[in-house]
Amino acid sequence: MTTCPDLFTPGVDDFELVQIAEQFDAAQERAELEHRLFEAPAPHEVVRLADKAKRHTRIAGWMNQAAARARVEEWKLQARAQAEISCNPNSNKIVLSLFDHTGNWSRPWEEAGYQVLRFDIQDDPVTGDVNAFDVAFFADYFGDFDGLDVYAILAACPCTEFALSGARHFAAKDADGRTLAAVQLVHQTLRSIEYYRPVVWAIENPVGRIEKLGGLPSWRLAFDPNHLGDPYTKKTLIWGRFNANLPIAPVEAVEGSKMHTKFGGRSMATKNARSETPEGFAYGFFLANNAIDNPVLAVANKYDRLDARLIRTAIDSGLTAEQVDCLVSDAYYFDLDDVAAEQALREAMASGVA
CATH class of the missing domain: 1.10.8 (Helicase, Ruva Protein; domain 3)
Structure with a gap:
């Protein structure tokens, strides 16, 4: 697990980006002799929550907002109840949450008693910089977690250089080095995943080019926030190794594409607002993937x-x-x-x- 950011050239062209992705892919394939972390999901493991929502609404219609909110509150109670278990086994498990400024995605795990560590360069330029991750970093700052298992690694990688919504700016970002820097963050995330080999790992991004440039296996889950109780749309894909069959609380997207109508702009505050993990998704993901409810x-x-x-x-x-x-x-x-x-x-x- 290493990184050499000082060796980067300022920018690359399309061909060089593809070469970088292919070289990283080849390294991952060689590692598959020891583990199956990066296997692509089988067809039956791929879940589109839109299909689950469609089946639900065909039979029962959309949930009203109050009912959906009540369902999400039940999910919260289920997560928090785990922390009350005598000799809670979650307390011996680590969850690493990367690019997690809000803490939303990892909050259910924390409430359930897992030891959650959040990393975001906005919060701490030293320990929050994913580019600094290597064996010595985790040993020096965290004692390599005293040998405890890293159960999950969650990563909401910055999407500005990948999302199709910004495709008109791709050429400029490729030329000035922003794309290469974003690709390195994805690769560094995958190195961390390979080092700790967690039970669950997941990388979140909007529809875009992160899969191709980041060397990711094909995506496993597609959802919009309104499938899990938040009444707006933002088509999101999740790559990784996890159970994608999340519970749902489907509501009409009465707020439309909230990211465009309410959070336009280039400031860091608006970028953070656009990337904030929906609460319903965070708790639904936890229920489908925590160790107590999913022992197999x-x-x-x-x-x-x-x-x-x-x-x-x-x-x-x-x-x-x-x-x-x-x-x-x-x-x-x-x-x-x-x-x-x-x-x-x-x-x-x-x-x-x-």
């Missing part, structure tokens, strides 16, 4: 080279995440012996360890 996801993604069906069977048979760790971690991480790890699970189930 939590274990299968941690040991992603193993047969996910076997892990589901093991969890369904009564094995806890902690028991799976004890059974497979040495073979999986130290010996790189996936056959032995899977055999340990089978033997445990056969002997009725659970």
